[in-house]
Amino acid sequence: MRKRLLCIAPDNAHIAALMTGPIHDWDTCCVGNLGDADRALRTERYPVGLLLRARSLLRTTDLDSFLRRHRDTQWIGVFRPHDIDHAACRDLVVEHLVDYHTEPVDPVRLAWTLGHAHGWALLRRPSAPQDDPGLLIGRAEPMVRLRAQVARVARVDAPVLIWGESGSGKELTAQSIHAQSARARGPFVPINCGAIPPNLIQSELFGYERGAFTGAARAKAGLIESAHGGTLFLDEIGDLPKDLQANLLRFLQEKTISRLGSTRAIRVDVRVIAASHVQLQQAVAGGAFREDLYYRLAVLPVTVPALRDRREDVVTLAEHFFRLYADERSPRLTGFSNRAVAALLDHAWPGNVRELINRVRRALVMADGRLVTPQDLGLESPLVMPAALDDIRARTERLALRECLQRSGQNISRAARDLGVSRTTMYRLLSKHGIQP
Ligand SMILES: Nc1ncnc2c1ncn2[C@@H]1O[C@H](COP(=O)(O)OP(=O)(O)O)[C@@H](O)[C@H]1O
Numbered sequence: 001m002r003k004r005l006l007c008i009a010p011d012n013a014h015i016a017a018l019m020t021g022p023i024h025d026w027d028t029c030c031v032g033n034l035g036d037a038d039r040a041l042r043t044e045r046y047p048v049g050l051l052l053r054a055r056s057l058l059r060t061t062d063l064d065s066f067l068r069r070h071r072d073t074q075w076i077g078v079f080r081p082h083d084i085d086h087a088a089c090r091d092l093v094v095e096h097l098v099d100y101h102t103e104p105v106d107p108v109r110l111a112w113t114l115g116h117a118h119g120w121a122l123l124r125r126p127s128a129p130q131d132d133p134g135l136l137i138g139r140a141e142p143m144v145r146l147r148a149q150v151a152r153v154a155r156v157d158a159p160v161l162i163w164g165e166s167g168s169g170k171e172l173t174a175q176s177i178h179a180q181s182a183r184a185r186g187p188f189v190p191i192n193c194g195a196i197p198p199n200l201i202q203s204e205l206f207g208y209e210r211g212a213f214t215g216a217a218r219a220k221a222g223l224i225e226s227a228h229g230g231t232l233f234l235d236e237i238g239d240l241p242k243d244l245q246a247n248l249l250r251f252l253q254e255k256t257i258s259r260l261g262s263t264r265a266i267r268v269d270v271r272v273i274a275a276s277h278v279q280l281q282q283a284v285a286g287g288a289f290r291e292d293l294y295y296r297l298a299v300l301p302v303t304v305p306a307l308r309d310r311r312e313d314v315v316t317l318a319e320h321f322f323r324l325y326a327d328e329r330s331p332r333l334t335g336f337s338n339r340a341v342a343a344l345l346d347h348a349w350p351g352n353v354r355e356l357i358n359r360v361r362r363a364l365v366m367a368d369g370r371l372v373t374p375q376d377l378g379l380e381s382p383l384v385m386p387a388a389l390d391d392i393r394a395r396t397e398r399l400a401l402r403e404c405l406q407r408s409g410q411n412i413s414r415a416a417r418d419l420g421v422s423r424t425t426m427y428r429l430l431s432k433h434g435i436q437p
């Protein structure tokens, strides 16, 4: 297949000369402005792009946001002799281009640069289309099971109790259930029972009438009422004080509440989803949590797996957040280095997905090369840490697999041959290390 090149040039005269020279063997599409270039890139993937008279493009249009949108293409600029003295041109080179040339163009060097850029483009995987931020991402088996559970639970209206470590995705799971349920058009009201001071939870949840207590100048509806027609998410339910557990139980049984300072029962139609990072059975056994409330809430129990139990999703998630927070990074930064990937796979993730988000966002700010390093992520390079021989062996195996796959252009047969193993062994190793070719 011929190599595809997109040329953006304000003036055809410049292209004509190149066509007979360095780009004669490329499949070239030439456009005169960024609007046409946008359209071309929407219909076809161009691994390499050439910006001719790049300074004039800078002057007339919003080149920066265009290049951010199309960072899967490797861009090369051609400038007039003194253009590069201008700060805007230098910024363009540093931020967006893999290389630049000055007129008159040296055809041999340009041919070489184009080939080099094409090689780079092949090594890089194109980024996936923008993901829906409300979606539970992951292809690991526990995640597939969780999504199936969410879909099933969303069809009914009974209470759900979600258990999972901090940062594993309990709230996102609750949002997912709400979004797929018949209540999706109604409100989703989250309350963190551990974050509201105990003396305020009662009035926050149930509301109050005017004069119910000093300072209650006017009546206020509580959070339960405000979730009418939708879903109430009670996070850290284990932190709910005992007396309020009784009130909540009454609400779950009778579907009515009464505001503080009133005896009037108000009917509220709410689905309750509760979550906890501690096993509530233990709190029940210890007497801190009412057993009857526990059984009311745990009609449909759902467990969110810890990130370390779905390691094959770590890189997918890291790449998702890399895209999601694209605005916070330099466009020069194109992805994770092999060593960073190895470090991500090695880390134990005590803070789960929330920790992963924080590390990726930190790396976007810290990185100053083209690829994120383990240090940018705040994860020491795995090979220099003291470790058991088995660990070192596993890490080295992982690195070798990734490197061979990349070198072979993700061709499993070729990578297996390079490593001197059979295809079957190769598949076994890939699955063992959670690597998706
Ligand atoms: N499977 C997932 N896919 C995408 N984002 C996720 C996933 N799991 C968690 N997150 C994100 O990680 C962060 C922490 O998740 P959250 O639901 O608040 O965790 P928890 O409630 O268990 O502490 C949130 O920003 C959430 O959107």
Ligand SMILES: [Mg+2]
Residues within 6 Å of the ligand: 167, 170, 171, 235
């Ligand atoms: Mg939470």
